Amino acid sequence: MSSRHMVIALVFLSQTAIGVLGNFSLLYHYVFLYITGCKLRSTDLIFKHLIVVNSLFILTNGVPRTMIAFGLKYFINDFGCRLILYVYRVGRGMCLGSTCLLSIFQVITISPRNSRLAKLNVQAPKYIGLSIALCWLLFMLVNIIFPLYVIGNKRNVSIRKKKNLGFCSAEIHDKRADSLYAVLLSLPDALCLGLMLWASSSMVSILYRHKQRVQHIHRISLSPRSSPESRATQTILLLLSTYVSFYxxxxxxxxxxxxxxxxxxxxxxxxxxxxxxxxxxxxxVLLGRDSRLSMVTFSCRRNITPPSSIRYM
Structure with missing residues (x-):
């Protein structure tokens, strides 16, 4: 094995190990809060799904790439290739969909009481499970074509033109058809990304306006810590910029x-x-801002009532 392939294998192996460790640490954090009697928010269901799809996405991406880099080019058959690629694509879509749903339900939760979105605050938690199920259905249907046109590298078939996907191969069709399907695949992603950007910008705007209204309170405070609104805004912007950049x-x-x-x-x-x-x-990112998680993900409330002027996740 060349040094170049060794470096690639170690990079994918490290990313896979770190990603699985991070997601399981976040899962452990939820279990710990549940055991200690903390009251979790309704949006935690979205985060649980996000942990699952993150883990599936990392494993179906990192493990095959690592094995290919180590020189195991024919370690998987047709069925395994199609299954891994399908789970990878669905996991990728659900990662985006879960983040989009989280942003939408979050902006509904923190909206001022006199806004239109605030009227949905009572009913919205009831539709979280349905929304997640619809996201699963959407991305499972959109990506159904991938298992139909890929084969494992181990299989020796006479295909005039095929595209190497690493651990799988795909038959090359007409460029117009490939371009059209690429656009169709991008439509759900573009919709989710647009909704997420709108929801995140709305949250930042809401939190900023609230900070302006209570600015005089923070001025007379002797605490050197930044306001809850500022911490929430920083976390939202950090998650948003991280996701958008990589995506x-x-x-x-x-x-x-x-x-x-x-x-x-x-x-x-x-x-x-x-x-x-x-x-x-x-x-x-979420675990590193553990003391501020109540602003973005969930709050552990034991006989603590948040201010009536604004409601946080």
Missing amino acids: IFSSILQFYIVLFENYSLWLLNMTSLFAACFPTVSPF
Whole structure:
């Protein structure tokens, strides 16, 4: 094995190990809060699904890439190849969908009482489970074509043109058809990304206006800590910028792979590496701001009533 392949294998192996560790640490945090009697928010159901899809996405991305880098090119058959690629694509979509749902329900929760969104605050938690189920159905249907046109590298078949996907191969069709399908695949992603950007910007705006209203209270406070609104805004912006940066960059690389036949193995590895960055990093972002998690994810409330002027997640 060359040193280059060894480096690639170690990078994917490290990313997989760190990502799984981070998501299971976040899961342990939920279990700990449950055992200690903390009251969790209704949106925790979204976070539980996000932990699951993050783990599935990291494992189906990192493990095959690591084995390929170690020289095991024919370790999987057709069925395994199709299953791994399908779970990978659905996990990628659900990662985006879960983040989108979290942003939407979050902006509903913190909306001022006199706003239109606040009227949905009572009914919204009842539709979280249904919304998650619809997201699963959407991304499972959209990505159903992937298992139909891929085969394992171990199988020797006479295909005139095929595209190397690392541990699988895909038959190359007409460029117009591939371009059309690439656009169709991008529509749900674009919709979710647009909703997430709108919800996140709305949250920042709401928290900023609330900070302006209570600014005189923070001025006379002797505490050097930043206000809850500022901490919430910083966490929202951090998660949003992290997701958007990695997602857009990996999507550009993925779009190039779909449209063009000639691309290097380095480009394929970089696409997979950047695609798994957010599921790997996001648990540590939340755990690193543990004392501020009540602003973005859930609050542990024991005989503590939040201020009536604004409600947080």
